[in-house]
Amino acid sequence: MSSEATAAIAAASSQTGNQVIDEKFAGSMCFVVTLMRALESAREDRIVSDPFAEPLTRKARPTLMPVLESWAKKEQHPSSFMALRTRYLDEALDQRDPNIRQIVLLGAGLDARAYRLESLRGAHVLEIDQSDRIFAHKQQVMDELEAPLIAAKHDCIVADLLEASWEKKLLDSGFDPTIPTFWAMEGLLMYLDRESNITLLQTIDSLSASGSALWADMSGEVMLKQAELKLLKAVDSLKDAEARQGLLSHGEDD
DSSP states (O other): OOHHHHHHHHHHTTTSOOOOOOHHHHTSHHHHHHHHHHHHHTSTTOSOOOTTHHHHHTTTHHHHHHHHHHHHTTSSSTTHHHHHHHHHHHHHHHTSOTTOOEEEEETOTTOOHHHHOGGGBTOEEEEEESOHHHHHHHHHHHHHHTOOOOBSEEEEEEOOTTSTHHHHHHHHTTOOTTSOEEEEETTOGGGSOHHHHHHHHHHHHHHOOTTOEEEEOOOOHHHIIIIIHHHHHHTTOSOHHHHHHTGGGOOTTO
């Protein structure tokens, strides 16, 4: 993260509001994941440094901290997986082919890499998420912080990845299919069924120029049953039937 971003956060940290946002909105899984990044970033032995995670989740913290604290009593170091996943993608972006200057984050949520990763300087970062409220909240917080953008260009696209229209929306936002792209699907695939995953990957393939790269993760069945699924139920992000149909239909062997 740049020194300019650190200074901006320090200067504006007392300006962001402390009101509690509504529970349904706060219960979105991206708030839970971002709060975990905030907790990890506050550790002295942290492996991830995301100074934007705390202000992005400040209003949701009163709603979500009791859930995380309860989960922590049952699971040892519950935020470790999220920290490792974040670090893994951070390093993948840092170490990508320097010729790749177009980055697409699918299911971006409250991702702030366009503001904190120095390796994205000069890049065009396009984020896709189905929630306009998530993007509006993120932009409001960044505006309040007067956070400097590291990426040369940053576009947030509201689109449902299960609908064919997301491809057109991406192209209309300045995506160039003739140059290499780094595609990132962090914490996304496990929420989609097999057919939707295949369709999504086929679309990405059709949009990818030679030299493109793809990063994705898939939670294993054991992890979902023993840890993350419990948290999903706790924040009421998914109904049990949806969890059985989607989350547990994939794993290490799929």
